[in-house]
Amino acid sequence: MPVAITPGQFRDLPERIRQGDASAETELVHHFTRRIFVMGVVRTHDREAARDLVQDVLIAVIGSLRKGQLLDPDKLAAFVHGTARNLINNRLRTERQQPQLEPLSENLAQACLSEELEYAERTRLVLQAMNRLGDEDRQILWMTLVEGRGPAEIASSLGLSSEVVRTRKGRAIRKVTDLIRNKLSRTLANCHIVKREL
């Protein structure tokens, strides 16, 4: 389950990891997995490659943090991003040639798996929310996110004003986001309660 990390806790993560706190590593994995994954998908256009990259990046980051190589804890996010960017660039350059990596420990693999489950649930909810949108709203999302058209172009194509297109696009995304936020948190909270009871 994703853990919301407060700024204070976030600042402590590098030091906790350096001291060998396994739960800190899990928190780090939860916090950054999806960010790295999105970055990987966008840059490589390959979901499988992005999944591999998530592991490569997390292993590299955790390895560095265990050695205390991050001097400024406030720059953890930038450090993870920089590591991700370097590994993605390396991968794109060398394509199939991959570095030798140690497998993830069982706990961290489990953390990634829970992210995968959350992703699957998120996907289901997005589909559900999309089905609730009107044809025209879906079309606006399609033109924006797939065809890459701007509001003005969409507006002239659909006979609407640019402002209406912007508003409707924002509203459609908000509907999807709200549904995911509400239902996902309920599902995960429920799972958490059941696990505790077991």
Next chain:
Amino acid sequence: MNCREVEEQGVLECYLLGRLPDSQRDEFERHYFECDSCSSLLQVELTVQEHLKLLQPILPPAKKASIRRTWYWMPAFAVLTLVLVAGIWWRARQQQPVHQEASATLGTQPTSSGETQQPPLVGPSLEELARVQPPPYSVTVLRGAEDVAEFKFENAMQHYVNGGYASAIPGLRTAVKNSPRTARFSFYLGACYLMTGQTSSAIASFRKTISQKEQPYSNQSHYYLAKAYLQSKDVASAKKELQMTVDLGGGMADEAGEVLHQLNR
């Protein structure tokens, strides 16, 4: 870069489409690695984008403005038609005897007890309510210790994600046989049975998953078990499982509630 700039300049959409210059792309990535709000929105839009690509065949083609303009006349036509119908109705009403006025106005017939009969509500059929979308699955690639069951499962799920539910069944069966206590295996085996109309096998698999009490598979199994019961026309058992899904309150609760509501009508 801040959230406001991201929104105003449409940075997020350009990023997803790979249209940002390298420097701006790096800047935006640095921003969303630190910003929960943009990171969350980005993930939603990426998922929406992926689903839209899958939905491409069923989306209507883009309407042209000229076509759209013809629809501007529709309200005027609707108002004109309404006025004409109202005029005809008013004239007819003037000519009717007083005792028939009430029934004519409501469009209903009085019963012997004096109550009015409502037209019967028409809901979805049992077959429609039994229809089900396969539970989603995204292929997991973890470099942990892989056993035979996990290997068979992942291979079978390659078929599953491509809609090959029948092809996935043998591999999933082997996975379940090798690792009978893994709820994930029996859950997706049940899903494959359900999608291929093998309802009794689906019911057995989902029951097994529920007994394993491993979340989220156990909770979700109640919903899919209900769908299996509906496919086999066992409405009473379906209602029981749907109620259980609602009571457990997971992500399927709303859908289960809607189906239950339809069944109770």
